[in-house]
Amino acid sequence: MSSAPEREDGPEHRPSSATPPLRRAVFVDRDGTLNVDTHYLQGPEKVELHLGVREGVALLRAHGFLVVVVTNQSGISRGFYTREAVEAIHQKIQRLMAEAGTEIDAFYYCPHAPQEGCACRKPGTALFEQAARELHIDLRTSAIIGDRMLDVEAGTRLGLTTVYVPEPGAHLRYPEEFQRAQVEANLVATSFLSGCRRLIERG
Numbered sequence: 001m002s003s004a005p006e007r008e009d010g011p012e013h014r015p016s017s018a019t020p021p022l023r024r025a026v027f028v029d030r031d032g033t034l035n036v037d038t039h040y041l042q043g044p045e046k047v048e049l050h051l052g053v054r055e056g057v058a059l060l061r062a063h064g065f066l067v068v069v070v071t072n073q074s075g076i077s078r079g080f081y082t083r084e085a086v087e088a089i090h091q092k093i094q095r096l097m098a099e100a101g102t103e104i105d106a107f108y109y110c111p112h113a114p115q116e117g118c119a120c121r122k123p124g125t126a127l128f129e130q131a132a133r134e135l136h137i138d139l140r141t142s143a144i145i146g147d148r149m150l151d152v153e154a155g156t157r158l159g160l161t162t163v164y165v166p167e168p169g170a171h172l173r174y175p176e177e178f179q180r181a182q183v184e185a186n187l188v189a190t191s192f193l194s195g196c197r198r199l200i201e202r203g
């Protein structure tokens with residue numbers, strides 16, 4: 001117990017500052033999951049969060065998860081609204097989160113229409129992979145919550161724990177639509193908050 005062990009320099013012994021530890025994340029869909037889906041939501045004044053969403057986000061963050069929004073916004077490509085309008089909506093969501101003492105860690109959106117064949121429109125996985133690189137996320141221990149099958153499909157492709165939460169009041173697409181496509185969610189919850197609680201219980 002006299003002197004500190006000698007350190008070797010090499011790839012296995014990089015200082016920790018150069019390799020930040022990987023974080024767990026919960027990726028969340030936006031329209032129909034965080035906020036009421038008005039179909040091509042155009043402006044921040046129309047943003048209405050579902051009940052319990054802010055509590056759910058706060059709970060996830062209190063348990064060490066990053067909360068990262070990944071959303072398809074083909075209305076940009078279709079000319080229904082601009083990138084600036086989408087970003088104003090995200091700022092509004094952040095203000096509403098701040099009122100409840102929490103926040104979204106990052107927003108990623110795909111601006112393309114389906115026929116453009118991009119890699120970033122869900123169920124494509126490019127935005128998740130970009131977020132994982134930029135925010136040092138361990139996809140193997142992360143999860144996704146969404147109100148559509150494409151959210152569950154994207155999560156399945158990435159090996160995430162998948163949580164399907166149909167939008168309150170919307171038609172329940174589970175399980176028929178999922179069975180036809182041979183897609184299965186790990187958890188089906190009746191609200192965003194209960195989905196968050198059950199994810200945390202799973203450990």
Ligand SMILES: [Mg+2]
Pocket residue numbers: 029030031032033037146147148
């Ligand atoms: Mg949605």
Ligand SMILES: [Zn+2]
Pocket residue numbers: 110111112118119120121
């Ligand atoms: Zn895209």
